[in-house]
Amino acid sequence: MAExxxxxxxxxxxxAGFAFVSLIITHLVGPRVTNAVKMMPYESGVDQVGKTRIRxxxxxxxxxxxxxxxxxxxxxxxxxxxxxxxFLSAGSFIFFEMxxxxxxxxxxxxxxxxxxxxxWE
Amino acid sequence: MDISQFFxxxxxxxxxxxxxxxxxxxxxxxxEMLHVSRPGIILMVAALGLFLAGALAINTSGDEQIxxxxxxxxxxxxxxxxxxxxxxxxxxxxFSQGYLEKRGSASRGEYPALILFAIIGMMLMTRANDLVxxxxxxxxxxxxxxxxxxxxxxxxxxNESGLKYLLLGAFATGFFLFGAALTYGAAGTTNYNGIVTxxxxxxxxxDTYLFLGIGLLLIGFAFKVALVPFHMWSPDVxxxxxxxxxxxxxxxxxxxxxxxxxILFNRAFVDIHYQWQDIFWILSAMTMTIGNISALxxxxxxxxxxxxxxxxxxxxxxxxxxxxxxxxxxxxxxxxVYSVVNLGAFAxxxxxxxxxxxxxxxxxxxxxxxxxxxxxxMTIFMLSLAGFPPTAGFVAKFGLFSAxxxxxxxxxxxxxxxxxxxxxxxxxxxxxxxxxxxxxxxLILSYKMLAIVFVGxxxxxxxxxxxxxxxxxxxxxxxxxxxx
Amino acid sequence: xxxxxxxxxxxxxxxVFAATMITVMGMxxxxxxxxxxxxxxxxxxxxGPKGLLQPIADGIKFFxxxxxxxxxxxxxxxxxxxxxxxxxxxxxxxxxPFGSSITIFGREIALQVADxxxxxxxxxxxxSIGVYGIVLAGWSSNSKYSLLGGLRSSAQLISxxxxxxxxxxxxxxxxxxxxxNDIIADQQGYFLSWNVFKQPLAFIIFLVAVYAETxxxxxxxxxxxxxxxxxxxxxxxxxKFAMFFLAEYANMITAAxxxxxLFFGGWDVPLLxxxxxxxxxxxxxxxxxxxxxxxxxxxxxxxxxxxPRFRYDQLMRLGWKVLLPLALVNIFLTGGxxxxxxxx
Numbered sequence: 001m002a003e004x005x006x007x008x009x010x011x012x013x014x015x016a017g018f019a020f021v022s023l024i025i026t027h028l029v030g031p032r033v034t035n036a037v038k039m040m041p042y043e044s045g046v047d048q049v050g051k052t053r054i055r056x057x058x059x060x061x062x063x064x065x066x067x068x069x070x071x072x073x074x075x076x077x078x079x080x081x082x083x084x085x086x087f088l089s090a091g092s093f094i095f096f097e098m099x100x101x102x103x104x105x106x107x108x109x110x111x112x113x114x115x116x117x118x119x120w121e
Numbered sequence: 122m123d124i125s126q127f128f129x130x131x132x133x134x135x136x137x138x139x140x141x142x143x144x145x146x147x148x149x150x151x152x153e154m155l156h157v158s159r160p161g162i163i164l165m166v167a168a169l170g171l172f173l174a175g176a177l178a179i180n181t182s183g184d185e186q187i188x189x190x191x192x193x194x195x196x197x198x199x200x201x202x203x204x205x206x207x208x209x210x211x212x213x214x215x216f217s218q219g220y221l222e223k224r225g226s227a228s229r230g231e232y233p234a235l236i237l238f239a240i241i242g243m244m245l246m247t248r249a250n251d252l253v254x255x256x257x258x259x260x261x262x263x264x265x266x267x268x269x270x271x272x273x274x275x276x277x278x279x280n281e282s283g284l285k286y287l288l289l290g291a292f293a294t295g296f297f298l299f300g301a302a303l304t305y306g307a308a309g310t311t312n313y314n315g316i317v318t319x320x321x322x323x324x325x326x327x328d329t330y331l332f333l334g335i336g337l338l339l340i341g342f343a344f345k346v347a348l349v350p351f352h353m354w355s356p357d358v359x360x361x362x363x364x365x366x367x368x369x370x371x372x373x374x375x376x377x378x379x380x381x382x383x384i385l386f387n388r389a390f391v392d393i394h395y396q397w398q399d400i401f402w403i404l405s406a407m408t409m410t411i412g413n414i415s416a417l418x419x420x421x422x423x424x425x426x427x428x429x430x431x432x433x434x435x436x437x438x439x440x441x442x443x444x445x446x447x448x449x450x451x452x453x454x455x456x457x458v459y460s461v462v463n464l465g466a467f468a469x470x471x472x473x474x475x476x477x478x479x480x481x482x483x484x485x486x487x488x489x490x491x492x493x494x495x496x497x498x499m500t501i502f503m504l505s506l507a508g509f510p511p512t513a514g515f516v517a518k519f520g521l522f523s524a525x526x527x528x529x530x531x532x533x534x535x536x537x538x539x540x541x542x543x544x545x546x547x548x549x550x551x552x553x554x555x556x557x558x559x560x561x562x563x564l565i566l567s568y569k570m571l572a573i574v575f576v577g578x579x580x581x582x583x584x585x586x587x588x589x590x591x592x593x594x595x596x597x598x599x600x601x602x603x604x605x
Numbered sequence: 606x607x608x609x610x611x612x613x614x615x616x617x618x619x620x621v622f623a624a625t626m627i628t629v630m631g632m633x634x635x636x637x638x639x640x641x642x643x644x645x646x647x648x649x650x651x652x653g654p655k656g657l658l659q660p661i662a663d664g665i666k667f668f669x670x671x672x673x674x675x676x677x678x679x680x681x682x683x684x685x686x687x688x689x690x691x692x693x694x695x696x697x698x699x700x701x702p703f704g705s706s707i708t709i710f711g712r713e714i715a716l717q718v719a720d721x722x723x724x725x726x727x728x729x730x731x732x733s734i735g736v737y738g739i740v741l742a743g744w745s746s747n748s749k750y751s752l753l754g755g756l757r758s759s760a761q762l763i764s765x766x767x768x769x770x771x772x773x774x775x776x777x778x779x780x781x782x783x784x785x786n787d788i789i790a791d792q793q794g795y796f797l798s799w800n801v802f803k804q805p806l807a808f809i810i811f812l813v814a815v816y817a818e819t820x821x822x823x824x825x826x827x828x829x830x831x832x833x834x835x836x837x838x839x840x841x842x843x844x845k846f847a848m849f850f851l852a853e854y855a856n857m858i859t860a861a862x863x864x865x866x867l868f869f870g871g872w873d874v875p876l877l878x879x880x881x882x883x884x885x886x887x888x889x890x891x892x893x894x895x896x897x898x899x900x901x902x903x904x905x906x907x908x909x910x911x912x913p914r915f916r917y918d919q920l921m922r923l924g925w926k927v928l929l930p931l932a933l934v935n936i937f938l939t940g941g942x943x944x945x946x947x948x949x
Contacts (some may be wrong), residue, residue, distance in 0.1 A: 060760050
């Protein structure tokens with residue numbers, strides 16, 4: 001079982017090695033001429049206006065919250081989908097069980113939709 | 122694959138009240154979603170759901186049932202609590218309507234829905250036979266309450282208290298979960314029956330873990346029912362929350378917390394309960410004393426009632442300290458009286474509350490001249506909270522004290538009696554303000570007729586229960602006998 | 606695990622890794638040439654025959670460029686962000702079977718780096734780590750363009766991850782396993798046994814979500830040169846910038862491979878039993894896999910020059926209000942169909 005993951009460990013070492021070697025090389029090679037103006041964050045060629053840590057739309061938070069809810073739904077759906085065919089021999093219970101689960105979530109989804117949490121205007 | 126090894130239709134019938142309440146809450150949200158313009162309809166649907174759930178709960182009463190493979194236990198005790206929650210929920214809904222309209226958020230259908238969700242959570246807490254289910258119920262309750270407390274979105278105090286409650290409540294949840302995890306580590310199970318077996322067979326892995334686990338669980342509960350020194354959140358939250366929510370907050374969750382605590386210590390930790398008696402003794406003495414002394418110096422009525430509810434939790438802990446059939450039935454009686462009286466008192470406070478402003482004691486001056494009946498009801502509530510005969514509060518306190526005395530906790534009972542005497546001062550201060558002072562500015566009360574009828578009914582009931590408590594005593598004794 | 610086994614693993618890892626790198630280079634070349642042809646230009650044709658060495662020249666140029674770290678940037682995060690994005694992107698291909706199996710030295714070798722029983726989960730988990738790279742890159746740059754790009758990008762990625770995850774559920778329902786080999790085995794045989802014919806709706810949802818997940822047009826809102834300059838990698842230069850591009854192309858390759866695996870029978874050659882043909886069958890299967898993958902890689906470029914970019918509100922509407930409900934309905938229909946057929 002754990003043996004199957006050995007190649008993944010190997011490829012992780014390889015990928016991480018590649019990434020970090022690149023980071024080190026880019027640090028060592030290449031010219032380095034700095035001055036204050038050059039190091040300024042890019043803002044269409046003018047001096048930075050205000051701070052970067054600006055307030056941004058609340059919708060991003062809403063999306064993040066909704067994502068967590070539906071991602072957890074998916075977490076529940078995967079094991080259900082895997083055992084679905086095995087349980088079908090015992091009748092349609094497994095199907096309707098998930099229908100109830102999905103119906104409650106679908107209700108939440110409609111609620112969110114109706115209350116305008118998905119609008120980007 | 123056999124489904125019945127997971128659950129049967131009997132399990133589903135057992136949780137029928139919860140299912141009904143869930144469906145009701147979702148329908149209420151649907152109505153809100155469809156922008157049904159009349160808020161009365163939403164409240165009516167919610168009330169109907171509560172009635173239906175109550176009817177189903179009474180249907181399932183009878184013999185003890187074990188559901189979902191030992192996760193839930195249904196008995197008279199849990200049914201008693203189901204009824205208590207449903208009653209509190211109904212009264213809250215009735216009292217809320219006028220208040221929410223006054224504060225400009227009447228049409229929000231989320232309000233009754235959240236109350237329904239909170240009730241489902243509390244039902245799970247007192248039906249639970251497993252720490253995981255208690256946690257599930259506790260979270261469902263807490264999450265609903267966090268939102269309810271901050272329900273007045275344009276009110277700064279409400280927002281502040283919602284955030285405070287969320288932060289401290291999340292902290293308390295952490296304590297509870299750590300406690301559950303350590304208990305699981307020590308006993309190898311989260312099931313109450315399994316824990317008892319582990320303790321009696323002495324297969325506990327580590328007594329230290331179990332001790333720590335119980336301690337942390339207790340801290341989690343202490344946060345939720347506001348026991349000193351974990352009561353710090355309560356005055357701010359009680360003051361900032363919408364007044365009707367405060368009424369709900371200081372009654373139902375407290376009942377659920379004590380119900381779950383009784384089951385926990387009476388079922389899971391029954392053999393080691395004696396090790397914890399000192400701690401309960403200290404908790405009880407500290408909670409009632411500090412709660413009372415803090416209440417003495419409050420001017421804001423909501424804050425005063427908040428501290429008074431802290432001190433009442435101290436009295437209730439006495440019942441868990443003793444933990445026999447008499448004391449449990451006394452706790453149940455006390456919870457009923459305390460909850461109903463508090464709801465009534467908060468209903469009057471919410472009716473008297475002016476726009477954007479909580480009321481101080483002196484704002485009530487001269488209320489009796491304008492509203493004699495409401496003032497009379499308020500007086501009965503205050504007397505009942507203080508424990509004067511012939512109100513029900515006297516019977517409740519008497520039951521608790523005598524249960525404690527019979528087990529030899531004379532010292533604690535003396536402290537409790539002294540505290541009762543102190544509490545008379547601040548309860549009567551409100552009455553004195555209403556009756557014996559000249560008014561400074563006229564209070565304009567706003568209320569719905571239905572709410573006033575129920576306030577009157579509660580007041581009359583408190584007197585009747587104070588004179589002939591027999592009927593309720595029978596019920597609570599029967600409920601207590603199923604767990605003791 | 607003996608030495609030979611470990612060497613085989615090492616060889617497979619190196620082959621896959623090198624193949625990914627070469628395909629990335631090929632993609633960069635193809636992207637520029639195909640784009641040019643679609644626009645009636647020639648594209649890069651000076652470096653090497655037909656400009657074939659252009660990607661290598663690009664790579665060398667990246668080495669020689671100055672590595673800038675803007676003032677006020679959160680340095681450790683700024684430096685680590687490209688690695689956080691690149692490492693998972695290079696790792697995802699590991700679980701995808703790219704051929705049946707060959708027999709060398711008397712042992713059967715599956716043409717797949719790692720045969721794990723939660724293959725799909727592995728891919729979804731790793732691709733979602735990439736979001737951290739993007740959002741951290743945007744946040745640590747201390748530039749408003751980067752911050753907005755990173756925010757938009759993370760919101761877009763998590764939104765379409767839902768649709769993608771739900772579309773895959775219906776495939777799992779059919780296969781009854783999260784192992785990619787089982788899913789391919791489920792599609793073996795006659796032509797119409799491919800999932801694209803059994804699950805057309807899931808395929809469309811998945812394909813659209815894949816374009817959003819890889820930040821490709823018409824969903825490249827994160828870069829959106831015209832409004833956000835370069836999105837989350839505005840402030841990056843030199844090899845760090847190259848790493849972002851490498852990660853993007855590596856993700857495209859994995860996405861194409863995953864689409865083939867889930868919906869087009871993987872390495873399956875229609876109407877052919879590969880295992881009975883021995884080595885020839887294995888070679889055919891690898892060829893079939895490469896051909897199908899190449900088509901989807903070409904599709905990426907084709908789509909890029911066919912569709913205009915979405916507006917951000919349109920993007921969110923498509924993800925949340927169209928794809929997500931459709932995916933839920935699809936699960937319901939698939940489950941219902943399976944239940945009905947089982948009851949008979």
